[in-house]
Amino acid sequence: MAAKRSRRTASSRRRSSLKRKPFDMALIQRGARLRRSPFFDKTLEAGCKSYTVYNHTFLPSYYSDPVTEYWHLLKDVALWDVAVERNVEIRGPDGFEFMQLLTPRDMAKCRVGQGKYVLITDEDGGILNDPVLLRLEENRFWIALADSDILLWAKGVARHAGMDVRITEPDASPLQVQGPKSKALMADLFGDKVTSLAYYFFTPIDLDGIPLLVTRTGWTAEIGYELYLLDASRGPDLWDAVLKAGKRYNIRPTGPSDIRRIEAGILNYGADMTIENNPYEVDLDRLVDLDKSSDFVGKAALQRIKDEGPKWKLVGIEIDGKPIEFNVTKWVVTAGGRAVGRVTSAIHSPRLKANIGYAMLPITHADLGMELTVQHPDGPRTATVVKKPFIDPGKEIPKS
């Protein structure tokens, strides 16, 4: 039956299902348990239609619809409330040594004023989080978290570590400003000090008295920045100032673009990797420095996994047939009628005119060109293992 539906029908159905009424808070929040970002009231006012929950805090998903917002990100500049990227601060006389213990990446290669994309791993090499780390001082670091309580993990590890270190959640709330016109907007707002930043570097700066850290980072592989607001009470002021200055660049608030991040080969913690996965399975070997001088949590396990070779692999896949909706469950992947793995993310790329995503597969089924079957809710589809990223970011966005 699925085969009879024309591509046009599927796509108009998709469009209409995405035209939603303004969000009704009662659908997700009863009581005051979940946290609100400093920009929350502004996102409601801007007509956010869908929120999810991330680090116990509301995360705006979209305001119009994800496809419109994707094209906007590619052409102009988009503003994302990602204050849910809660930070953990590591500081104290042993701050450097403790940060070395927490991540497999070698912090000796990270200068003050520089950032790094890092992993936090447990004793078994399982991935607990994949934050963006900033080195603020020799012995002071911030890590902007994916969705897990690394504040608790870090405090726990510190308990008997015998290091002099203080671990807290600082008042820091990132806003992402992403897209080709973001650089011109940064020039208008801050001038050279920000536009001259090399990729993954950052600077403290203020905007009309609003204290910020601005980083050249993002979740898009487009040109982009993050404005870490350092005084939560100034959230609405910062939001308004950026929107006002961005008007000439056609700025608008949008949700984080899953289409764009999948095209770019970027992973989403919780979907594409969890505590069950190690860095070798998800092609993040470059974030593991087994030969760094100090010990780190998971070192022995990761050395063993590297020596033996990983048994699973997160691969790029292209799924045949008409455009799919973003997968909200992890569809089963079969080979010869037998379940072998799962799709972790899958979405239609309007630019590639293809269904793209990732699947976690046994190493025996992970070779490029391998043909498999995805158990899509509407019926089975052929899928092929392909190279990722799907769109090369080019020289502008080197690896972090």
Next chain:
Amino acid sequence: MAAKRSRRTASSRRRSSLKRKPFDMALIQRGARLRRSPFFDKTLEAGCKSYTVYNHTFLPSYYSDPVTEYWHLLKDVALWDVAVERNVEIRGPDGFEFMQLLTPRDMAKCRVGQGKYVLITDEDGGILNDPVLLRLEENRFWIALADSDILLWAKGVARHAGMDVRITEPDASPLQVQGPKSKALMADLFGDKVTSLAYYFFTPIDLDGIPLLVTRTGWTAEIGYELYLLDASRGPDLWDAVLKAGKRYNIRPTGPSDIRRIEAGILNYGADMTIENNPYEVDLDRLVDLDKSSDFVGKAALQRIKDEGPKWKLVGIEIDGKPIEFNVTKWVVTAGGRAVGRVTSAIHSPRLKANIGYAMLPITHADLGMELTVQHPDGPRTATVVKKPFIDPGKEIPKS
């Protein structure tokens, strides 16, 4: 303007705003990042209208409306999918010793087969979670968590603790069966072995081959039980079996009742207490055994706080005026025009015909009878500090 609205108008507005269409998943989930409980498909099928997110997993909030579901809980029996109470297992030769380290409560007073309501505290005595603990064996414990990643905390603390202990998330998904008719239903399903359980005790048992632990616990101060499903693949089978057997008792799936838990003086982690609060502030002194023989995380800090006396107190409050909606932000409390504290939970109790809740106040403003002002979104209201619980559970439900 608010004063002009009649009580009747307010209440019919409330009723109509709670009559919602079936839940549209896209309002909260894009992608496969968030987890689904083993009962999730059944809750959708049963017409759940609102979900929230708890421990990275969907939690059904209500199916009809919270007031109808409250009355149902008081009269009959209600079925809650609380698989979001993810468990952490502590086991190994040093399991007992490690559990003693993790909680201020004395585990020497908890027998195998018995449960306890406990706190997990950090070095500063801050509350990280308030799980229900089950002692499965001498050296094997489960803690069913509120919304924070205690798996990571416990693994972190264990890292350098020098104890032989293994920490994992077991395959255990609680369903609450609560209300006056729950005991008869348990008798039909399981017989004596369950109905003879003393408060906070538990037993392993199976239901037509579905492996379970049944505990005499709950979040209601009504008679109630929790069925911990021990094989996630059997979720739909368990759901159907309980609903079928419960038909004669007028069972229905509902969300957890915030009205009932507030009447009972039960706290909600994230709203009424967070890492910023210590047990003395929230009247949970009885969960702190400062004189237990072994050390625990936070002991020195808690001793100091006890000696000095807490500076804040979570008090019961009654708020004047027409029925309120459940507070979704923490309303400011003022005294003499000055902000002094916050309302953490507040709701209308249909049985008490009063607006009841909790406020976190400086000890100077926390005496019974103290009159304060709550900055309600519709305008200021007078509030009075009152005794909690608002409704005494009586002898049937002793303190855990």
